[in-house]
Amino acid sequence: MIRIEGITHIFGEEADDRITALENVSLEFGPSEFVAVVGASGCGKSTLLRLIAGLIRPTAGRILLRDQLVAGPTTDVGLVFQKPTLLPWASVLDNVLFPLRMLGELSKGGIERAHELLDLSGLAGFERRMPDELSGGMQQRVALCRGLIRDPAVLLMDEPFAALDALTREEMGEHLLNLWTTRPKTVIFVTHSVPEAVMLSDRVVVMSPRPGRVADIIGVDLPRPRHQDMEADDEYQSSTRRIREHIFGARRPRTFPKPQAKVA
Amino acid sequence: MIWDLSVRVFAIPVYLLPSPGRILEVVWEHRAEVWVHSQATLFTVLAGFALSIVTAIPLAAILTLSPLGRAAIYPLLVLSQSIPKVALAPILVLLLGTNILPKIIITFLIAFFPLVISTAAGLAATPVELLELGRSLKANRIKELFRIRLPYAIPFLFSGLKMAITLSVIGAIVGEFVAADQGLGYLMTSALAFFNTPLGYGAIVVLSLLAIILFQAVCLVERVFFPWSLRMQN
Numbered sequence: 042m043i044r045i046e047g048i049t050h051i052f053g054e055e056a057d058d059r060i061t062a063l064e065n066v067s068l069e070f071g072p073s074e075f076v077a078v079v080g081a082s083g084c085g086k087s088t089l090l091r092l093i094a095g096l097i098r099p100t101a102g103r104i105l106l107r108d109q110l111v112a113g114p115t116t117d118v119g120l121v122f123q124k125p126t127l128l129p130w131a132s133v134l135d136n137v138l139f140p141l142r143m144l145g146e147l148s149k150g151g152i153e154r155a156h157e158l159l160d161l162s163g164l165a166g167f168e169r170r171m172p173d174e175l176s177g178g179m180q181q182r183v184a185l186c187r188g189l190i191r192d193p194a195v196l197l198m199d200e201p202f203a204a205l206d207a208l209t210r211e212e213m214g215e216h217l218l219n220l221w222t223t224r225p226k227t228v229i230f231v232t233h234s235v236p237e238a239v240m241l242s243d244r245v246v247v248m249s250p251r252p253g254r255v256a257d258i259i260g261v262d263l264p265r266p267r268h269q270d271m272e273a274d275d276e277y278q279s280s281t282r283r284i285r286e287h288i289f290g291a292r293r294p295r296t297f298p299k300p301q302a303k304v305a
Numbered sequence: 306m307i308w309d310l311s312v313r314v315f316a317i318p319v320y321l322l323p324s325p326g327r328i329l330e331v332v333w334e335h336r337a338e339v340w341v342h343s344q345a346t347l348f349t350v351l352a353g354f355a356l357s358i359v360t361a362i363p364l365a366a367i368l369t370l371s372p373l374g375r376a377a378i379y380p381l382l383v384l385s386q387s388i389p390k391v392a393l394a395p396i397l398v399l400l401l402g403t404n405i406l407p408k409i410i411i412t413f414l415i416a417f418f419p420l421v422i423s424t425a426a427g428l429a430a431t432p433v434e435l436l437e438l439g440r441s442l443k444a445n446r447i448k449e450l451f452r453i454r455l456p457y458a459i460p461f462l463f464s465g466l467k468m469a470i471t472l473s474v475i476g477a478i479v480g481e482f483v484a485a486d487q488g489l490g491y492l493m494t495s496a497l498a499f500f501n502t503p504l505g506y507g508a509i510v511v512l513s514l515l516a517i518i519l520f521q522a523v524c525l526v527e528r529v530f531f532p533w534s535l536r537m538q539n
Contacts, residue, residue, distance in 0.1 A: 096437050114441045122434040129533050130456045143442040143452065173536050 042227045043070040043093060043195065048102035050088055061252035062088040065102075068246060068255065072194075073225035077238035078246045081288060085253025086231040090197045093229065094118050107194065116144065119188035123200040125180035127172040127187075133159065134168040137186045144191075151190065158186040161223065162216055178209040182216060189220060195227045203233060210234075211269060214241055218267060235288070239280045240267055247287040256287045323503040332507035338492070343511055345487040349405060349477040350470075350519065353412025357469050361417045362462075365424035366450055382421065390414050390476070394483040408480030408488075415476035420465040427461025428454045460534040463527045470523050474516040489515070 050063040062085040070076055078086050091097045093104055095111045104111040106118075127136045137155040141147045159165060162182040172180055181201060188196055201217075202210045214237060221228060232238050238245045239261055249256040261280050263271050271277050311317070312324040319327060332339055364382070367374035390411055397407035431454045439449045481490025489508045496504035527534055 091437070094437075094441055096440060114443065116441065116443060118441065120434075120438055120441055122437075124432065124434060126432050126434040126438070128435075128453075128456065129537050130459065130531070140438075140442050143439065143444055143448070171533055171536075173533065 042072045042074070042107065043068075043229075044105040045069070045089075045093070046103050046105070048089075048092060048099045048104065050085065050092060050097070051100045063092075063099075064252035064254055066253065066255055067102075068258075070195075070227050070229060072227060074244070075221060075228045075230065075242045076244045076246060077230045077232055077242035078248060079232055079235060079238045079284060079288070080248030080253070080256075081250045082233075083253075084248040084250035086248060087199050088253070090199050090229065090231060093195070094120060094197055116191070117193055118195045118197050119191065119193040121181075121184050121188040121196065121198040121201045123203050125172070125177070125184040127180055127183055129172055131172075132168065133164065133170050133172070133175070133183050136172065136183055137190050139187060140190055146191070154192070155186065155190055158189055158220070159183075161220055162186055176209075178205055178213060181205060181213060185213075185217065185220070189224070192224060193226065195229070196221075198228065198230045200231055200233060202237065210237065217241065218265075222266070235281055235284050236272070238284070239263075239277055240269070240271070245280065245284055247284055249287070257283070259283055320500045320502045323506055328503045328506045328510060331501070331503035332511065335504060335507070339489075339507065339511055342487055342489050342492040342508070343515060345485075346474075346477050346481065346489040346512070347515060349408045349412055349480060349488065350473045350515075352405070352409045353416055353476055354470055354473040356409060356413040357417035357420055357473070358466070360413070361420035361465070361469075362424055362455075364417075364421050365428055365458075366455075368421070368425045369428040369454070370446060370450065382418070385414065386418050391479055394479055398484040403484045403486070407483075408477060408485065411480040411483075412473050412476030415479070416469040416472040419468040419472065420462075423461045423465030423468070424458055427458025430461065431457040459531050460537045463523070463531070463534055466523050467520060470519045471516060474512065474519065478512065 045066060045068040048063055048066045049061070051059055051061050053059040066085075066089070078089065080086055088097070092099055093106070093111065095104075095113050095115045098112075106115060128139060131139065134152075134155055135142075137158065138147060138151065141151045156165075156168070159168060162185065164179065164182055164186070167175065167179070172183065175183065181204075185201070188198075202213045205213060217228075218241065228242075230238070230241060240263075242261055245259045245261060246255060247257045247259065248254065259280055262276050263274060309324050309326065312322055323331075364378060368378060369375075393414070394407065394411050397410055401407045401410070428450075435453055435457070436449065439453050444452065477488065478490040481488035482494060485491040489512045493505050493508035493512075496502070496508065
């Protein structure tokens with residue numbers, strides 16, 4: 042579905058404030074595959090998403106989406122950001138329909154699909170509400186419906202649940218998997234949370250920071266449908282441990298010295 | 306009360322400080338005249354205000370969207386604000402004659418600046434993610450402006466409009482002070498010239514009422530048509 046071939050991305054024009062966000066990154070994402078991308082801050086995760094969406098152009102390398110070179114913003118992807126960034130002047134339904142309106146694709150079928158998505162997200166009855174009347178979790182679910190309204194082949198999610206509390210996060214994960222099972226698509230899910238990455242995805246891409254490189258790709262062999270009880274599973278434990286080792290391994294092991302007794 | 310009492314107790318002559326009751330009395334006696342002058346002022350205020358809106362929004366758009374436009378317009382904007390408008394008024398009258406045009410232009414010059422600044426701030430405050438979403442939906446700059454940036458700037462636009470409407474009243478009065486044969490500013494100066502102090506004060510009272518009503522009208526438009534805008538400000 043997506044092929045990333047030797048991508049390097051450098052920010053900044055002047056030699057002394059150049060930052061290499063990504064260096065020689067090659068990845069492949071299959072159709073209907075759910076892939077999480079984890080890594081410390083500054084490993085170029087968000088840059089990777091924006092490159093795939095065609096919002097920025099790589100310094101070197103190329104990206105193929107369905108064997109087509111990504112040369113500019115592509116409408117074949119759905120975007121979900123860390124903040125819901127809904128239109129404050131539009132109702133829930135109009136927010137979900139926004140991509141169709143922008144592209145002049147609004148149809149009866151589109152409106153039906155919006156209602157269907159809102160139902161699946163537990164937002165039935167909220168169609169006429171305004172974004173500021175909803176909780177953060179509900180707003181993010183509306184943003185998810187907006188990302189899915191055109192049923193894109195690829196859904197790009199940039200730390201979508203990072204601003205939510207832990208319980209709402211778990212709930213959002215279930216909603217996302219539900220929607221993904223109903224209409225499978227390639228999901229690239231950038232997150233800081235190792236448990237979230239393992240719980241949701243088929244594969245986890247671990248990235249190392251400054252410059253951003255692929256440190257490892259870890260397959261998660263947990264059966265689907267997933268549920269929170271799988272946290273006790275050996276596969277879950279070993280995947281989580283392996284990811285943590287990559288992220289924290291480069292650092293010196295943290296030791297907590299015993300407080301020394303004061304000598305009188 | 307205190308005003309009324311002190312006028313009586315200290316026997317202040319009516320040409321210096323008339324009592325509130327006397328002011329209202331005189332305004333009522335001259336109600337037909339006051340009404341005509343109020344209409345003239347209202348027209349100047351609204352015309353200047355409207356001119357400010359139609360000028361400020363495109364200017365704000367150019368300021369925000371085009372670095373070249375910004376470089377070209379910004380110094381001119383600042384210059385236009387550094388010239389004292391009160392000093393400019395007589396020259397405008399000299400150039401354009403004693404008709405309504407110089408009054409509208411002075412009103413506009415005083416009122417449009419905060420509107421440009423607040424609208425530009427609103428256009429620039431649009432979240433980057435929303436603009437990225439727009440770009441991924443093939444929005445060009447015009448579509449981005451009208452479908453995303455401008456609606457996003459509405460709360461900012463209204464805070465600018467509230468400043469602009471109050472300044473428009475000031476602008477109209479400045480214009481009427483300099484050269485006019487009608488309007489509340491003219492009524493005031495001519496009344497005071499003939500030592501009709503109560504009517505002079507009356508003109509100020511009517512003027513303040515006018516300013517309050519216009520300000521509330523702007524608030525009402527926001528409340529009725531853009532209720533989300535008020536909630537966004539809280």
